[in-house]
Amino acid sequence: MNQPVVREVKKKLQRLIYQAWEKAFAEGLLPQPGARDEIMIEVPKERAHGNFASNIAFQLTARTRAGGQSGRAPRDVAEILRERVPAHPYLAGVETAGAGFLNFRLTPLWLQEVLLNLAEAPDDYGRIDDLKGEKIQLEFISANPVGPMNVVNARAGALGDSLARFFVFCGAEVEKEYYVNDYGVQVTVLGESLEVRYRELTGEEVTFPDYGYQGEYLIDLARELLAEKGRSLLELPKEERIAFCKEWGCRRILKSQRQDLEDFGIFYDHWFSERTLHESGAVDAVVQRMEKNNLLYEKDGALWFWATAFGDEKDRVVRTADGRTTYFTADIAYHLDKLARGFTHLINIWGPDHHGYIARMKAALEALGYGREKLEILIAQQINLIKDGKPYKMSKRRGEFITMRDLLEEVGNDAARWYFLMRSPDSHLDFDLDLAKEETAENPVFYVQYAHARIASLFRQLDREFRPDPTVINEAAWEDDELEIMEKMAFFPETIALAAGEREPHRLTAYLLELATLFHSYYNRKRFLTEDERLTHIRLSLAFAVGTVVRNGLRLLGITAPEKM
């Protein structure tokens, strides 16, 4: 795999500056050069400031003072370096500017490299090997199987699925896992709630428990249960009937959750049942192991984990006074299981209501001898649904909430994914249902997709298969607007690295918007299919490249790249 062009160019520039620095040192003008990597190469915001810039002069200024010399102004240092930067085919000019920046203007050579890479292996453009050798497990959503998916689940799903795609593109092996919380109070309440609804449908007079799940969906589910089993469940003792409802309800809800996810384009590699941890004895084994390692103490009849010794604010119960293990205990067992499976890195995406849980989970892993950095927890922040200009509150208890399915049916998968991913996971985003629904045409995702469709349309009109010709690309006389687009595409791999590294796909949505803007503007200004065969080829090479980058980018977000719109 080729190194991304931008990285190579930065390295080249570092080398050139370093050579200048060494020369100046030999002449006694600057202090001794340090490491080459400390020379920072950045990208100026202003085009007038060149393609790349370095602030090395500012750093060196401090050092000329420290070295006992009289000290030089940043401008002078920059000038000393500028005069000594060796010539290079990539280099069109070096200038000093501002308070002491060193600005580099490059020839189109490096950008032609981008087009050539794109022509050679389109589907792989943007691939990097930053995560090569990593085996990452990504666990996300993991909702209780007690009701339909909600919109925060959808956000976490879009994020997790997209990150998985990024990681794979960065060379990692990735496994997506869903942890099914099919054990404990919540599912028991589900069983009880369903059982009451069932009896209600058989005509029995019932009082619905106030702690039960009151959503409509349970009535529907009870109806299905009645259709499937008839009144036969009434023969069972109540306890058994509840147990059956719990079992049956869990399975049905899980199945529909899974269906919702798959309709959203999210497919898991592995579904992991919490119950199996209890049944296999893994949970009890955790208690024993912690006991053996002197991590537990007894108080008020319960067994406590000494979490404060590992950075948590409070100690945590792993076995209650009446002998039950807690959710936390099972979760420790779950994470130990993950670790035993040989992943180099674990990532969990949790909802905002679980952030208080992070410290104790990390404390447990550390106490058991694993590095706390091995587990990374991302918080997908909350979503405020806005309807009719007002916040739309959700309540699982009252059963009036907008489900993930509702949302997707209203705005579509592509728009929903884009909306979730276009903001930082940290932002508490406002999702305006009316806006997303009514103004779909104004939605930025269509703007990006439209660029792709326009390009596809160009190639449809060509009566032959198009393959970019390296010779034509190398000999082309590029215009400024073309170079700008090429430069943007050169930063595609960088954007992916950043998005993957920071776990922030919104870097890519922003990038795609910028690229699409440049392209639409260019499209309006220039014709692609002209009488001049050479010119046509040059412009189509550019279109080919843009289309490829847009398609590759959308793929990472889990969004389709339509040929027609």
Place this chain on the structure above:
RNA sequence: GCGCCUGUAGCUCAGCAGGAUAGAGCAACGGACUUCUAAUCCGUAGGCCAGAGGUUCGAAUCCUCUCAGGCGCGCCA
């Protein structure tokens, strides 16, 4: 009370280990289709980056404090 997240244009939000004149979309206003898709383009307007200190050549960005909003602080999951 403690912890986490957030505070940038009228609205929703970007701003990459600090960098040169703070950006985008929407909304507003004015223009552009005989031409490869007008789901597009071009232009105008819009800001005490919540506030106060500090760090330095340089702060929206880093540190401290204050203010405001959200979420969490169970022998629940």
